[in-house]
Amino acid sequence: MLSRARVSSVMLGSVALRLLSSSSRRVSGACALRCSSSSTQVAAPSTDAGETELMTLHEALNSAMDVAMATDSTACVFGEDVAFGGVFRCTMGLRDKYGAERVFNTPLCEQGIAALGVGLASNGTTAIVEMQFADYIFPAFDQLVNEAAKYRYRSGGQFNCGRLTVRSPYGAVGHGGLYHSQSPEAYFAHTPGLKVVVASGPYDAKGLLLAAIRDPNPVIYFEPKRFYRSQKEEVPVGNYEVPLGKANVIRRGSDVTVVGWGAQMQVLGEACERAESEMGISCELIDLRTIVPWDADTVAESVSRTGRLVVSHEAPRTGGFAAEITATIQERCFLNLEAPIQRVCGYDTPFPLVFERLYMPNSLKVLDAIQDSRHF
Numbered sequence: 001m002l003s004r005a006r007v008s009s010v011m012l013g014s015v016a017l018r019l020l021s022s023s024s025r026r027v028s029g030a031c032a033l034r035c036s037s038s039s040t041q042v043a044a045p046s047t048d049a050g051e052t053e054l055m056t057l058h059e060a061l062n063s064a065m066d067v068a069m070a071t072d073s074t075a076c077v078f079g080e081d082v083a084f085g086g087v088f089r090c091t092m093g094l095r096d097k098y099g100a101e102r103v104f105n106t107p108l109c110e111q112g113i114a115a116l117g118v119g120l121a122s123n124g125t126t127a128i129v130e131m132q133f134a135d136y137i138f139p140a141f142d143q144l145v146n147e148a149a150k151y152r153y154r155s156g157g158q159f160n161c162g163r164l165t166v167r168s169p170y171g172a173v174g175h176g177g178l179y180h181s182q183s184p185e186a187y188f189a190h191t192p193g194l195k196v197v198v199a200s201g202p203y204d205a206k207g208l209l210l211a212a213i214r215d216p217n218p219v220i221y222f223e224p225k226r227f228y229r230s231q232k233e234e235v236p237v238g239n240y241e242v243p244l245g246k247a248n249v250i251r252r253g254s255d256v257t258v259v260g261w262g263a264q265m266q267v268l269g270e271a272c273e274r275a276e277s278e279m280g281i282s283c284e285l286i287d288l289r290t291i292v293p294w295d296a297d298t299v300a301e302s303v304s305r306t307g308r309l310v311v312s313h314e315a316p317r318t319g320g321f322a323a324e325i326t327a328t329i330q331e332r333c334f335l336n337l338e339a340p341i342q343r344v345c346g347y348d349t350p351f352p353l354v355f356e357r358l359y360m361p362n363s364l365k366v367l368d369a370i371q372d373s374r375h376f
Contacts, residue, residue: 049236058228060202060235061090061167064209065128067239069098072126074163075213077103079113079130087132088169088228114140114166118147121164121218128213134170134222135182148218149193162216167209169225170198171263171314172360177353183262183315183346188220189292189324195219195244196291198262202233204289207242215244224263247295249302253284256370257302259311259325261288264361268312271366281374291321299325300332307338308373312361317345339376342369 055063069075077091083105085092095103106113110131117129131137137144144166152160172181188196195217199205205223212219250265251272260268265287272283284302288294303309309329311322322343329341344361352359 049238049240051238052234052236054232055202055206055235056229057199057202057205057223057231058088058090060206060233061209061223062092062094063235063237064206064213065091065094066097068126068128068210068213069094069102071239072213074124075102075126075128076120077128077130078106078116079167080108080132081105082130086130088225090167090223090228091130110136110138110140111143114143114148117164117166118143118151118161121148121161122151122159124163126163126213127161127165129164129166131166131168133180134168134184135179137166137168137184140166141187144188144194144218144220145191149191151193151218153193160216161218163213164218165209165213165215165221166219167221167223169228170222171224171226172351172356173226174356175353176351178350181351181356183222183313185220185222185262185291185313186315186319186321189321193218194292196222197244197289198222198224198291199289200224200262200265200287201227201231202235204242204248204287206235207240208244208289210239211241211244214241219244222262226263227266242289244290245293245295246289247298248287248289249298250285250287251283253282253306255282255306256308256310256373257284257286257299257306258366258370259286259288259299259309260313261291262313264312264314267361267363268366270363271370274363274367275370279371279374281370283370294321294325296325296328296332300329303329303333304336307336308341308376309333309337310342310344310366310369310373312344312366312369314346314361316348317343318348320345339373342373344369 082091083095117127121127148161148164171183185196188194197208197212199208212221258268258272268285272285275281275283311325313320313322322345326341344366347359
């Protein structure tokens with residue numbers, strides 16, 4: 001007998017399917033049939049990504065989805081407006097290349113979109129879902145934390161929806177106000193069964209997205225939307241992955257460890273450069289890349305050498321993921337600490353429009369924290 005939660009997921013998925021256009025309606029059925037077939041083959045990730053191209057963040061994400069769909073015949077991309085490229089144009093050209101049965105629009109119903117993703121992924125489809133803004137992921141919260149995250153556990157390992165990846169642009173953009181600027185990663189980090197990834201640049205964005213799509217667990221993948229077109233890097237055009245759960249040491253240092261993720265890495269980089277050039281403070285800068293699981297070993301090893309830690313994110317301070325990092329490092333590195341761990345975060349208020357510049361944990365605030373930690 002189906003539980004109320006399972007029935008809810010099935011019913012919402014059914015409602016979403018009924019609301020799709022006739023061509024889109026064929027998609028889910030075709031995908032489910034393809035992935036339930038024993039002959040379905042998913043190409044193994046290439047170890048040689050080949051030549052590189054200068055790509056923006058949104059182009060790198062598009063390239064990742066292109067590779068995923070080319071190497072996995074069950075992969076589908078769906079969400080609001082994705083058929084014509086999405087509001088940030090991350091899915092441009094995919095419908096033309098792979099057809100309306102694999103790249104299709106959905107109704108404006110985040111709960112239904114997530115339910116459809118859970119349903120397709122639990123039947124073997126590689127479901128790549130786009131939530132148009134992270135601020136609007138909350139209507140889908142029940143489906144993600146109560147269904148996707150628990151599907152394997154509640155069935156005793158008989159079923160899972162590990163082939164579900166939910167992409168969503170997050171964070172401040174300069175004019176987004178309270179409904180287009182939020183950073184909700186900590187909400188999902190509190191949920192066993194989900195992985196949470198936050199990219200910071202084009203190279204990592206492509207490799208992390210491919211790793212997320214192929215991971216055997218449902219993944220929430222946040223993208224810093226203000227970097228979609230403002231950042232460019234050389235990115236391999238081929239098939240490669242950046243491993244989940246492994247931090248990236250951006251710069252080596254000896255005095256203070258500085259940790260962040262996503263859009264905040266640009267701010268932290270500026271602060272570290274100023275700390276060294278203006279104050280002679282050597283900072284070790286670490287990009288976590290993945291919030292769940294996070295690379296506590298790399299951070300602990302660094303703090304054991306520097307004796308100091310500054311953690312920063314855009315989300316509000318109370319209950320932010322910086323608190324988890326602080327608690328863990330305090331437990332593991334207590335005897336090595338030379339100063340209290342510093343957190344530089346957003347304020348405990350709704351995200352403001354007029355006062356965004358005051359709200360943001362900018363490089364000057366981070367620089368003050370670095371200085372306070374070094375001279376404690």
